[in-house]
Structures are given as C-alpha cells and as structure tokens.
Amino acid sequence: MGLDSGLARRPRVGLFGGSFDPVHLAHLALARSAFAELDLDELRWQPAGQPWQKTGQTGRVMTEGRHRAAMIELLIAGESGFVLDDIELRRPGASYTIDTVRAVAAAAPGAQLFLVIGQDQYARLNTWNCWQELLRSVTLAVAARAGEAVSAPAALQGFEHDMVRLQMPAMNISSSGVRASVSRGENIRPLVGDAVAEYIALHRLYETTHEY
Numbered sequence: 001m002g003l004d005s006g007l008a009r010r011p012r013v014g015l016f017g018g019s020f021d022p023v024h025l026a027h028l029a030l031a032r033s034a035f036a037e038l039d040l041d042e043l044r045w046q047p048a049g050q051p052w053q054k055t056g057q058t059g060r061v062m063t064e065g066r067h068r069a070a071m072i073e074l075l076i077a078g079e080s081g082f083v084l085d086d087i088e089l090r091r092p093g094a095s096y097t098i099d100t101v102r103a104v105a106a107a108a109p110g111a112q113l114f115l116v117i118g119q120d121q122y123a124r125l126n127t128w129n130c131w132q133e134l135l136r137s138v139t140l141a142v143a144a145r146a147g148e149a150v151s152a153p154a155a156l157q158g159f160e161h162d163m164v165r166l167q168m169p170a171m172n173i174s175s176s177g178v179r180a181s182v183s184r185g186e187n188i189r190p191l192v193g194d195a196v197a198e199y200i201a202l203h204r205l206y207e208t209t210h211e212y
C-alpha cells in the first residue's frame with residue numbers, strides 16, 4: 001500500500017438527468033456551473049427513457065430517445081468532461097433516478113455522486129421514488145429557476161441531506177417554452193443554439209405539438 005493511499009481523491013461524478021425534450025441553453029449553463037463549482041471529473045447527461053411524472057398522468061408522448069440523445073450530443077460537442085450516458089434510455093419501464101444512482105455507484109465504488117437539478121425538482125423531491133435513500137446516496141446540486149430561488153422545501157426539512165447551491169443566475173428558458181416557440185414558427189436559436197435548432201428543423205420536431 002502506498003504512503004499516500006489514504007489521501008487519494010475520490011472521483012467526483014455529476015449526474016444530470018432530464019427529459020431534455022429538447023435540451024436547451026439553460027441546461028448547458030446549469031451543467032457548466034455544476035462542473036466548475038463542484039470541481040467534477042465528469043458530468044453525465046442522462047436523458048430519461050420514461051419520465052413517469054411527465055408521461056404518467058398527462059399521457060404526454062416524449063420525443064423518441066434517439067432524437068433527444070442526438071440533440072444532447074450536438075449541444076455538448078467539444079465540452080471536456082461532459083458525456084452522454086444512455087443508461088435510462090436502455091432501461092425498460094419508468095425512469096427512477098434511484099435505479100441510475102445504484103447502478104453508477106455499483107460500477108464506480110468510491111465515487112462521490114452529485115445529482116444536478118433545478119429548484120422545480122428540488123421542490124418536489126419528496127415525490128420521487130425512494131427519495132430518502134436517494135438523499136443518503138448523493139449530494140444535491142441545485143440551481144435557481146426563473147422566479148424560484150434555491151430553497152429547501154418544507155417536505156425535506158427535518159430530513160438531513162447534503163445540498164450545494166449553484167451560482168448560475170436564473171435563466172428563463174424551458175423545454176416547454178421551446179416546443180411552444182417551434183409550433184408558433186419562432187426563431188429558437190437563442191434558446192437552444194444553432195446546432196440543436198438545425199436538428200429540430202431537419203427532423204421537423206415539435207411542429208405539431210398540441211400540449212406543452
């Protein structure tokens with residue numbers, strides 16, 4: 001055993017899950033903020049296969065996973081430390097983050113895991129599957145959303161957990177807003193960047209969306 005073996009730095013891995021339907025520039029800003037502020041070795045973008053809270057009750061149909069993944073690849077091309085991880089697209093059934101965390105932890109024992117989310121998801125984290133185990137397994141990294149400063153929701157108060165506030169200033173961009181803009185024929189380049197806007201136009205995504 002080497003003299004400094006007890007001092008080895010644990011790999012710091014960020015998990016960034018989302019519907020990403022489509023991915024947009026606030027996602028990129030959030031990922032960059034997390035990567036820099038948390039001193040991550042790697043940030044994994046993990047598009048959800050079946051985001052059950054978005055599809056379950058409403059019956060909303062997600063854009064095919066291959067399109068959502070392709071748009072992420074375009075957006076993160078050239079960003080060092082960012083990887084597309086299709087673990088949730090390959091897993092059948094509802095996408096539960098706890099299953100992903102268990103799988104990543106088993107594959108990378110010793111890694112410190114950071115779960116990157118926006119305040120809207122932090123506010124409802126107690127509705128997630130096995131949320132208490134999840135909170136014991138990761139450090140949350142939370143960003144403000146427009147009109148929603150980072151703040152622990154009442155339902156989590158009294159349940160100790162590690163949480164880091166990200167410094168990223170709130171950005172008023174959402175996937176639902178992008179979908180609505182496309183269906184109105186507006187220019188979405190300022191919301192998603194050129195490459196993703198061109199992909200959406202080429203594949204004629206979101207043109208016939210009726211609910212956002």
Ligand SMILES: Nc1ncnc2c1ncn2[C@@H]1O[C@H](COP(=O)(O)OP(=O)(O)OP(=O)(O)O)[C@@H](O)[C@H]1O
Binds near residue numbers: 018019118144146
């Ligand atoms: N503008 C934003 N600022 C901070 N976090 C964001 C922003 N947009 C999305 N996120 C976070 O990114 C993650 C993935 O979000 P998601 O793919 O659902 O995008 P969305 O814009 O919230 O989508 P929708 O409008 O369809 O609900 C979530 O944790 C969400 O809170």
Ligand SMILES: O=C(O)c1ccc[n+]([C@@H]2O[C@H](COP(=O)([O-])O)[C@@H](O)[C@H]2O)c1
Binds near residue numbers: 096121128
């Ligand atoms: O694990 C759960 O039960 C759970 C419930 C709601 C959301 N999530 C995850 O949170 C991430 C953001 O979700 P969304 O709906 O904002 O795209 C995405 O990876 C979802 O799979 C996870």
